[in-house]
Amino acid sequence: MPELPEVETVRRGLAEVMEGARFDKVEAHRGDLRWPLPKDFAARLAGQTVEQLRRRAKYLLADLSSGDVLIMHLGMSGSFHVLREGATLAPGTYYTKRAAHSAHDHVQFHMSSGALISFNDPRRFGMMKLVPHSELASEPLLRGLGPEPLAKEFDAELLARLCKGRRTSLKAALSDQKIVAGLGNIYVCEALYQARLSPKRCASSIATRLGAPNEYARALVVAIKAVLRAAIRAGGSSLRNHRRTDGALGEFQHGFCVYDRAGKPCPRRDGGTIKRIVQGGRSTFFCPLCQK
DNA sequence: CCGCGGGCCTGAGAGC
DNA sequence: TGCTCTCAGGCCCGCG
Numbered sequence: 236m237p238e239l240p241e242v243e244t245v246r247r248g249l250a251e252v253m254e255g256a257r258f259d260k261v262e263a264h265r266g267d268l269r270w271p272l273p274k275d276f277a278a279r280l281a282g283q284t285v286e287q288l289r290r291r292a293k294y295l296l297a298d299l300s301s302g303d304v305l306i307m308h309l310g311m312s313g314s315f316h317v318l319r320e321g322a323t324l325a326p327g328t329y330y331t332k333r334a335a336h337s338a339h340d341h342v343q344f345h346m347s348s349g350a351l352i353s354f355n356d357p358r359r360f361g362m363m364k365l366v367p368h369s370e371l372a373s374e375p376l377l378r379g380l381g382p383e384p385l386a387k388e389f390d391a392e393l394l395a396r397l398c399k400g401r402r403t404s405l406k407a408a409l410s411d412q413k414i415v416a417g418l419g420n421i422y423v424c425e426a427l428y429q430a431r432l433s434p435k436r437c438a439s440s441i442a443t444r445l446g447a448p449n450e451y452a453r454a455l456v457v458a459i460k461a462v463l464r465a466a467i468r469a470g471g472s473s474l475r476n477h478r479r480t481d482g483a484l485g486e487f488q489h490g491f492c493v494y495d496r497a498g499k500p501c502p503r504r505d506g507g508t509i510k511r512i513v514q515g516g517r518s519t520f521f522c523p524l525c526q527k
Numbered sequence: 528c529c530g531c532g533g534g535c536c537t538g539a540g541a542g543c
Numbered sequence: 544t545g546c547t548c549t550c551a552g553g554c555c556c557g558c559g
Contacts, residue, residue: 310553419553532556535553
């Protein structure tokens with residue numbers, strides 16, 4: 236379940252070995268990811284230098300010296316693993332230049348930094364795509380994404396405006412990448428808990444509060460930023476597939492207040508019990524007592 | 528334009 | 544032990 240904090244954690248790990256490095260060799264063991272890789276995928280990458288590795292929403296964007304941008308998405312089960320040259324594999328063995336790929340390692344980058352980067356994705360909901368930089372602004376995958384929640388411009392006024400007139404639930408609205416980019420099921424649940432807002436509340440209702448304009452929206456913005464920052468600091472949440480690029484687990488799953496905690500007492504010790512409901516076919520976790 | 532639900536895909540875990 | 548079933552939730556697309 237890679238959401239913004241997991242993707243950001245991966246970005247930081249990959250940037251160390253990709254930025255300023257060249258693709259010496261690219262192997263596509265399986266091209267049928269969410270969408271098929273282009274036929275010339277490996278050839279278009281080979282010899283190119285990665286100038287910068289950025290993140291937009293849950294997408295990783297590698298700016299290449301050729302003028303192309305490599306767009307990558309982890310889908311549901313994707314992860315990147317980095318092996319550095321000289322790294323110890325098993326007792327007595329070392330990674331030199333060619334390490335056999337393991338199950339579901341669909342794409343491998345051999346970088347001039349000496350790193351072998353493997354993209355592993357059992358469910359193949361992930362994707363990779365090459366787009367000329369000049370076409371990035373009109374790229375359908377990125378066009379229409381909402382603001383970055385950690386950007387300064389993401390404030391109560393903006394969130395209130397984006398939710399205005401929305402007849403859907405607050406849970407669905409925050410999960411909508413067109414309203415805020417990068418949140419998923421886990422962090423929407425956690426942020427709503429921190430803001431003491433019910434996931435069932437109508438999205439349009441956060442814009443106004445009698446006598447205190449945008450107070451709900453303000454609390455929500457504060458909560459979203461705080462939860463995301465804490466999760467990034469913890470290296471993301473490891474439930475099934477998320478790993479840092481060095482293979483270590485994230486730690487934020489230990490910090491969940493509501494996610495996957497149905498039946499457990501509310502951490503606020505208000506006597507409430509965390510409840511699980513289904514919204515839009517997805518699980519929502521919240522405390523009915525303190526989230527109104 | 529908006530909101531909802533189906534589909535893609537595999538592994539983990541539950542239940543018999 | 545081993546089979547079958549359900550569920551996980553990223554995103555796109557089509558329908559009303």
